[in-house]
Amino acid sequence: MVKVRLWGSLRHGADGQTEVEVEARTFKELLDRLAEAYPGLEPQIRRGVSLSLDGVIYREAWFTEIGPESEVVLMPYMTGG
Amino acid sequence: MSLDEYTRREFKQVGTRVRRPDGVDKVTGRAMYGADATAPGMLVGRILRSPHAHARVKGIDTSAAEALKGVKAIITGADLPAQEDEFIRDVQDNCMARDKALYDGHAVAAVAATDAATAKAALKLIKVDYEVLPHVTDVDAAIQPGAPVVQSGRTLENVPAGMSENVTSHSEFGHGDPAEGFARADMILERSYRTAATHQGYIEPHACLASYASDGKADLWCCTQGQFNVRTLCAAIMEMEASQLRVTASEIGGGFGGKTTVFIEPVALALSRKAGRPVKIVMTRDEVFRATGPTVHTSTDVKIGMTKDGRITAAEATLRYSGGAFPCGTVDMGAQAAFAAYDLDHVRTYGWNVMTNRPKEAAYRAPGAPQSIYAVEATLDELCQHFGLDPLDVRLKNAAKKGTKSSYGPTFPDIGLTATLEAAKAHPHYSAPLKDGQGRGISCGFWFNFGGNTCVSLNVNTDGTVGITEGNPDIGGSRASISLMAAEELGIPYDRIRTIVADTSSLGYNDVTDGSRVTFAVGLATIKAARDAIGKMCGRAARIWGIDPEAVEWKDGATVPAGPNAGKFPPMTLAEIAAVSAETGGPIAGHHEVNADGAGVSFGVHIVDVEVDRDTGATKVLRYTVFQDAGKAVHPSYVEGQMQGGAVQGIGWALNEEYIYGKDGRLQNPGFLDYRVPVASDLPPIDAVILEIPNPGHPYGVRGVGETGIVPPLAAITNAVCRSAGVRLHELPMSPPRVLKALAG
Incomplete structure (x- = not known):
């Protein structure tokens, strides 16, 4: 199981939680499992999210591997200028 | 991408100041810039724009314009397809209004003619039947229940019921329990701030040449920050396959984020398809201001608790950003960046995006961060003044470092903030004496980099x-x-x-x-x-x-x-x-x-000395030094240029630049005479101190440097003006009239 930290305003889509656990080994699996377990998160996942894995921010990268001890933080999709 | 890309090495060429190839x-x-492109048989494209801030377009009669000799094509929103994808639909509707004009300058029709005079005459012959609607151009007004609604049905699921329909999204970041942290503070300071919308101010106006062939293939030459993105957007709007549209980017006369989308390119393609000839469109400066994206304008509340020895015990900020007449996610970036420089046990930021009858926001260097960090860094400075603490020492005491849980969630790996602060403190600028009436300000800045x-x-x-x-x-x-x-x-x-x-x-x-x-x-x-x-x-x-x-x-x-x-x-x-x-x-x-990841975040610290003229309210920037972690500086002159350029744009933002709207909702200053960017005579030499803390995610340790530099100037100058003039302003720009008003009490 991987612990995933959500940003605060996602708690309405995750039964009031800002930290959830899902079974996932990759970025893609994590997004799929989150959307399945918490359908309220699906609209935001569809619009786009970034993922911080042990402090490194990934904007896509489905196959990025996630270890059971990894720090995983879901973030809005990053944009720049 | 991993964090083991970097290998220490002795560089032989990287780090030298070689001759620039351009x-x-x-x-x-x-x-060859955007406006330099030509093609045989080329037509001139011109765009008719709404004179109203908000109006329903009941009908457009183009018959008289079509009858004018030399007019080869006219298009309106009806010539572009209905789009299912919301993002593409917004881009398209911003290029050409469909049923409502959403801001002063919103395109409603376009003409292609054999010459500019004919195109201009044709625009005057187009009759648009407008039903003028109530408008709102201010973020604090637009968020009120009962404000004129810019667009209906755009609110996301994360917005609580009962708010104005102009509120499109809400976000919240942070950790800990701010109430607990505030209870431990010796002083809690709450302040509200506003920042004006500013334009990226690139010297080269948007320009493009489109040539759509009868077999369905097309070529497009344009000034842009991303030809592939232009292709994606234009192919979707034109219902073309990507392979059939070739986009070539010209040399670019500045972008700063403002050329990361399209404004005229689909219009030129649609005109070319209809006319069967190449069509060139070059925006006027008036059009650039009225119809391309400035940054968001904002209203922010900040609350910071501090002990008397300078430790921040808790921090909160509520950000209200408006990216104009369409939903906009920039507030999320601002809310994440606001307190990123600090190691905080209790922190929370709340972001609200609010639609107004203004042009659709486009990115501008570190989008969203300058505004929120301005509010945080100004509040922090006021607390330092209250306790009589050195502002750099307070920042060092609270600086985020490796292992800090950032205010936006992730734990920081190796970062360069402390080294940057220490470099600023050790620099002669920080200890140089000031004369009476002069003030020194500092600020931290942060950006994510991608x-x-x-x-x-x-x-x-x-x-x-x-x-x-x-x-x-x-x-x-x-x-x-x-x-x-x-x-x-x-x-x-x-x-x-x-x-x-x-x-x-x-x-x-x-x-x-x-x-x-x-x-x-x-x-x-x-x-x-x-x-x-x-x-x-x-x-x-x-x-x-x-x-x-x-x-x-x-x-x-x-x-x-x-x-x-x-x-x-x-x-x-x-x-x-x-x-x-x-x-x-x-x-x-x-x-x-x-698809590269591992860019590594970047921090900067700025020191500025100013002198406020108490008779005119004008602020003179006397000395300015930028400190920034660049990772490895591949070409130091360009890195310095990025740091200096960011500082200059931030100085303009702090002191003079603003979109000014009249009661009629029309932009009052769409030109460089009335929208005042800094010129060389306004500025001292800007010293750039590069810190090279290798990014472990790059083989040579490179980080991005283009955006962080615009973040600190807003607060650094605010703090310097306060120490020079003895009054603290909470709104940007600190233009002479606003400074005089503050001095008058």
Whole structure:
């Protein structure tokens, strides 16, 4: 199981939680499992999210591997200028 | 991407100040900008824009304009398809209004004619039947229940019920329990701030030439920060396949984020398709201001608790951003960035996006961060004044470092904030004496930096030179930096490499030149493309020598046997291998494609001295020093230029630049006479101090540098003005009338 930290305003889509656990080994699996377990998160996942894995921010990268001890933080999709 | 890309090395070429490859073209006028494109039979395109801030378009009669001799095509929103995808629909509707004009300057029709005078005359003959609607151009007014609704049905699921329909999204970040932290503070300071919308202020107006052929293929030349993104957007709007639309980016006269989308390109394509001839559109400066994207305008509340020895016990901010007449996610970036510089146990930020009858926001350097960090850094400074603490010491005491849980969630890996603060404190500027009436301000800044989709080809020519094809318009010196990194890796002189920016049919997809990504991501791909080519050259040498490829290595621009057991062979240089490439297997090239991550966040610290003229309210910037962690500075002159440019744009934002709307909702100052950007005579020399703390996510330790520099000036100057004038302003810009008002109490 991987612990995933959500940003605060996602708690309405995750039964009031800002930290959830899902079974996932990759970025893609994590997004799929989150959307399945918490359908309220699906609209935001569809619009786009970034993922911080042990402090490194990934904007896509489905196959990025996630270890059971990894720090995983879901973030809005990053944009720049 | 991992954090083990970086290997410490002694650089031979990276880090030198080589001649810029675009210099001669730009100083002699040979460089081709967007407006320089021409084609046989080309028509002139012009756009009719709404004079109303908010109006229903009940009908458009183009018959008289169509009858004018020389008019070849007219389009309105009805000529563009209905779009299912919300993002594409917003981009399209911003290029050409459909049923409502949403801001002063919103396009409602366009003409292609044989010459500019005819096109202009035709615009006057188009009759638009408007039903003028109530408008709202201020974020604090637009968030109120009962405010005129800009667009209905755009509110996301994360917005609580009962709010104005102009509120489109809400976000919240942070950790801990702020109430608990505030209870431990010796003082809690709450302040509210406002920042005006500012324009990126690029000197080159948007320009494009579209040529749509009768067989459905099209070519588009334009000034843009991303030709591949232009292709994606235009192909969707024109219902074309990507392969049938080739987009070529011109040289670019500034972008700063404002050229990361399209405004006129789909219009030119639609006119060209209808007319059957090439169509060129060049915006006027008035159009650039009224109809392209400035940054958000904002209203922010900040609350910070501090102990008397300068430790922050809790922090909160509520951000209200408006990105104009369409939903906009910039507030999320601002809310994440607001307290990123600090190691806080209790922190919370709340973001609200609010629609107003203003042009659709476009990115502007570190979008969202300057505004929120301004509010935080100004509040922090006021607390330092209250307790009589040194503002740099307080920032050092609270600085985020490796292992800090950031205010936006992740735990920081190695970061350079403390080193940057220490460099600022040790610099002579910080201890230099000030005269009476002068004030010194400081501020931290932060930006995320990104990588992204990148594709590079590197071709070894038979004469021993190298051509590199990359897909990102060169805004800040990327061709020089890319050539330098390839030269370093290949071990050949910089002058033997030429890097060009390819069109969309010549290379795989590349993300836009934004997010401070190009030197990082394209550089990474270039280094790996060079390594790919080196591997092939080692293979060729191995076959020539009759030994295993593993027994050959690359050293100082040549293949050599790897150790005494590999045999004795004289080195073969890149030129010698290239010269016989036809005989040894054909052309030699290296490629690399990646969606790069691991860009690494960046911090900066600015120190500024100012003097406020108490009679006129004008602020003179006397001295300015920028400190920034650049990772490895590939070409230090360009890095300094980025840091100086960010500071200058921030100075303009702090002191003068603002979109001013009248009661009628129309923009009052759409020109550089009334929208005042800093000019050379306003500015002292800006000293740039580069800190080189390697980014572990890049082979050479490179970080992005393009955006962080615009973040600190807003608060640094606010804090300096306060210490000079003795009054603290909470709204930008601190224009002379606003300063005089504050001085008058």
